[in-house]
Amino acid sequence: MEKNPMRRQLAIMRQALFDQGYLDEQFIQLEELQDDANPNFVEEVVTSYYRDSARLILKIEQALERKPFDFNKLDGYMHQFKGSSSSIGAKKVKAESTLFREHCNSGNGEGCVRAFQQLKQEYATLKKKLEAYFQLARQAGPMETACRPK
Amino acid sequence: MVLGKGASSSLSMNKVDGAEEMVDNSNNFTVLVADDDPLIQKLHEMHLKKFGLKVQVVENGKKAVDLCHFGATFNLILIDKEMPVMDGAEATKELQAMGVNSLIVGVTSRDSPYEKQAFMEAGLDYCFEKPLTADKINFLLQELNKNN
Numbered sequence: 342m343e344k345n346p347m348r349r350q351l352a353i354m355r356q357a358l359f360d361q362g363y364l365d366e367q368f369i370q371l372e373e374l375q376d377d378a379n380p381n382f383v384e385e386v387v388t389s390y391y392r393d394s395a396r397l398i399l400k401i402e403q404a405l406e407r408k409p410f411d412f413n414k415l416d417g418y419m420h421q422f423k424g425s426s427s428s429i430g431a432k433k434v435k436a437e438s439t440l441f442r443e444h445c446n447s448g449n450g451e452g453c454v455r456a457f458q459q460l461k462q463e464y465a466t467l468k469k470k471l472e473a474y475f476q477l478a479r480q481a482g483p484m485e486t487a488c489r490p491k
Numbered sequence: 492m493v494l495g496k497g498a499s500s501s502l503s504m505n506k507v508d509g510a511e512e513m514v515d516n517s518n519n520f521t522v523l524v525a526d527d528d529p530l531i532q533k534l535h536e537m538h539l540k541k542f543g544l545k546v547q548v549v550e551n552g553k554k555a556v557d558l559c560h561f562g563a564t565f566n567l568i569l570i571d572k573e574m575p576v577m578d579g580a581e582a583t584k585e586l587q588a589m590g591v592n593s594l595i596v597g598v599t600s601r602d603s604p605y606e607k608q609a610f611m612e613a614g615l616d617y618c619f620e621k622p623l624t625a626d627k628i629n630f631l632l633q634e635l636n637k638n639n
Contacts (some may be wrong), residue, residue, distance in 0.1 A: 370624055374537045382537065389530050420573075424600035425530050428622045 347481040354474050363467050368430030384475045390429045391468055397422045398461065405454060415453060416445040433463040520635050521545045521564070525555040525582065526571040526598070531621065535569060535598070538623050542632060551575055552582025559586060565593045566635055569623070572599040572610050580613035587614035594634060598623055 358364045368383075375382040401418045404411060423438035437460035444452030522544050524535045532548045539546045547565070549555050551574040559565075568586065572579040583595055597610045597618035607618050616634075619627050 367622055367624075370538075370622070371534070373625070374534075374541060379537070386530065386533065389533065393528075393530055420600060421528070424621055425528060427600065428530055428534055 345481065347477065351474070351477050351481045354477060358470060358474065362432055363470060364430045365432040365435075366430065367427060371429065384478070387429055387471055387475070390425055390431075394422055394425050394464075397425075398464070401457060405457060410450045410453065412445045412448055412453075416442055419445065431464075431467055434460060434467060437463055519543075519545065520566040520632070522547070522567045522569060523555060523558065523563075523565040523593075524548045524569045525550075525552055525574065525579065526569075527551055527574040528571070531571070535623050538625070538628060541625075542628050544628075552577030552579055552585075555582050556585045556589075559589060559591050559593075566639075567631060568593045568595045569598050570595060570615075572597060572601055572606075580610055583610075583613040583615055594631065594638070596631060 358368075371383045371386055379385075397418055401415060401422070404415050404418065419438050419441050423435055423442070426434045426438060437456055441453055441456040441460060444450075444456055522539050524532060524539070524546060526532050526535065526548075527550045532550070536546045536548055544567075547558070547563075549558065552570065553576045555568065555570065556577065568591070570579040570582060574582075577585075579597055579599070583597070586593070586595060594616050595614065597607075597613075597615045598621055599607065599610060599618065600621040601607060601610070602620060607620075611618050617631075
């Protein structure tokens with residue numbers, strides 16, 4: 342149990358991200374890669390993710406503006422996006438990506454649009470939560486080891 | 492899930508007292524990572540370096556083939572399926588045709604068994620789903636240690 346109040350708050354925030362389904366086991370794999378030589382590894386990876394995936398989000402948006410929908414192209418973009426999202430443990434984002442791809446496979450344009458709106462919401466929500474988490478983590482100082490959520 | 496040559500079984504690990512057996516990489520194995528996603532490149536590199544492996548990264552299949560063609564050797568090649576210029580399946584076929592003496596492992600986010608099997612048929616030794624994890628690296632190190 343963390344004695345430092347800030348560390349305690351950080352642990353609670355982290356636990357909530359797992360309990361509320363925003364993150365999965367893969368995030369812990371990232372944390373386990375963080376060490377003294379790479380003290381900000383997780384934050385760097387998440388920052389890279391949001392930077393690189395923004396381009397894909399834009400491509401999907403543009404593709405959804407073109408009618409008729411090119412479902413193969415849309416599926417291709419979302420496949421890439423899903424892969425990156427999985428790599429940081431973005432559980433809800435990944436779930437919405439899967440749903441989007443199912444709509445692509447069944448040629449359901451309206452379904453794609455709806456799923457994409459939901460995906461963008463989850464993507465933005467996770468970004469805000471992780472930004473707050475990393476800000477607190479920087480204030481709290483380095484953690485000793487990653488620990489699995491209860 | 493791991494697909495291996497001639498097998499459809501899931502991953503099995505050496506277990507010691509309920510914990511996974513960590514494989515000591517004292518053989519200085521070298522790894523080539525071929526993936527066009529900068530995030531995946533970074534993650535794979537970090538994962539592999541944690542195990543003491545020497546890592547080189549390229550962003551497409553052609554660069555992987557060219558490296559091997561010009562004499563670079565690797566104990567392990569981790570190759571993504573979908574890459575620009577030359578994809579993983581094509582690169583794997585070329586590497587096999589060259590007689591490359593490496594464990595060639597596909598790492599793909601394609602989750603359909605049919606697509607993974609098709610990738611395997613290009614000549615992979617194993618095919619993993621992304622993302623790469625410590626378990627999977629342990630498994631590969633065991634295979635490399637067996638072969639060496």
